[in-house]
Amino acid sequence: MDSLISVSYRRGVHIPEAGLWLDPHFASECAFVSHAHSDHFARHRMTICSELTQHIMNVRYGKRAEEAFCAVACGGSVKRDGWRLTLLPAGHIAGSSMLHLRRDADGASLLYTGDYKLRASLSCEAARFEQADTLVMESTFALPRYRFPSRGEVLEQMHTFIQKAFECGATPLFYAYSLGKAQEVLCALADSGLSFMLHRSVWEMTQALRGYLGRLPVFECFDASKSEGKVLVFPPASKRASSLRKLKNLRTAMLSGWALSPNAKYRYGVDEVIPLSDHADYTELLETVELVKPKRVFLVHGQVQEFAMDLRARGYDARALGKHDQMELGFGLSTFGLPER
Numbered sequence: 001m002d003s004l005i006s007v008s009y010r011r012g013v014h015i016p017e018a019g020l021w022l023d024p025h026f027a028s029e030c031a032f033v034s035h036a037h038s039d040h041f042a043r044h045r046m047t048i049c050s051e052l053t054q055h056i057m058n059v060r061y062g063k064r065a066e067e068a069f070c071a072v073a074c075g076g077s078v079k080r081d082g083w084r085l086t087l088l089p090a091g092h093i094a095g096s097s098m099l100h101l102r103r104d105a106d107g108a109s110l111l112y113t114g115d116y117k118l119r120a121s122l123s124c125e126a127a128r129f130e131q132a133d134t135l136v137m138e139s140t141f142a143l144p145r146y147r148f149p150s151r152g153e154v155l156e157q158m159h160t161f162i163q164k165a166f167e168c169g170a171t172p173l174f175y176a177y178s179l180g181k182a183q184e185v186l187c188a189l190a191d192s193g194l195s196f197m198l199h200r201s202v203w204e205m206t207q208a209l210r211g212y213l214g215r216l217p218v219f220e221c222f223d224a225s226k227s228e229g230k231v232l233v234f235p236p237a238s239k240r241a242s243s244l245r246k247l248k249n250l251r252t253a254m255l256s257g258w259a260l261s262p263n264a265k266y267r268y269g270v271d272e273v274i275p276l277s278d279h280a281d282y283t284e285l286l287e288t289v290e291l292v293k294p295k296r297v298f299l300v301h302g303q304v305q306e307f308a309m310d311l312r313a314r315g316y317d318a319r320a321l322g323k324h325d326q327m328e329l330g331f332g333l334s335t336f337g338l339p340e341r
């Protein structure tokens with residue numbers, strides 16, 4: 001038996017000897033689902049995920065009778081057909097987890113990160129790593145220009161944006177994904193004394209997660225007639241929503257790691273871009289490899305070819321899985337139709 005765990009890529013990451021898919025975009029017999037963002041969701045016969053991810057998926061997508069779940073507490077393990085599966089917090093959004101897989105026969109190990117970050121978050125548990133022989137990691141922001149500022153600096157930018165909007169009599173609006181980033185915004189501004197109005201999808205997710213979040217500011221569901229003096233939080237896909245057209249004087253800010261891309265403000269068509277991300281930046285990606293100390297690395301999402309070359313130059317056995325997925329901003333297509341990143 002090969003001492004390293006075999007990994008294959010056929011439209012998604014597959015561990016053939018464990019009969020397990022990792023975040024496949026299609027229905028499968030058995031899959032690990034790292035978190036409840038829609039670009040990671042499909043209906044599987046058996047879904048292995050964290051307990052909180054199961055809760056969120058049930059709220060977001062509904063439950064069907066033919067689906068079975070193996071829900072594990074974050075940090076907990078399950079035994080399955082000669083394998084030990086441990087779910088580690090991923091620090092991406094509420095409920096997000098990484099999968100650490102260990103083969104009983106010889107102790108061979110694999111860590112799959114899913115979407116993750118190392119920076120502390122206010123709306124989810126901090127990431128925790130375990131050593132593994134094989135590391136399968138996302139590399140969304142794997143170019144050196146993606147080094148995100150500190151949380152303090154990002155918060156400062158958000159405050160400045162809000163203040164400037166109110167000063168010129170405008171209503172400030174943040175575009176943030178309804179699951180994850182929107183709750184991070186609310187938690188970050190919990191003590192600001194500001195009142196928030198949330199798009200219905202943001203409001204629903206925030207209500208579903210209320211018991212898992214810390215302090216939150218005053219918030220309510222969006223009502224255009226009462227929005228004066230409030231800070232709005234809407235998902236990016238709602239940019240052309242008719243409800244927003246009723247508001248004459250809006251100042252908009254996109255919250256995204258892609259804010260560090262050239263001309264992001266103009267390409268997103270917003271007044272401001274602020275680099276609040278729920279992904280690892282370039283420095284964190286390198287730090288992850290140092291923490292996990294793998295014998296080999298497989299890369300998925302984003303700049304996989306470039307980062308594989310970067311890691312090889314640093315002495316790691318690193319390969320890209322699948323092809324470059326053209327994530328970057330989706331320029332030329334629907335800028336706001338991006339997966340939840």
Ligand SMILES: [Zn+2]
Pocket residue numbers: 035037092115340341
């Ligand atoms: Zn995600």
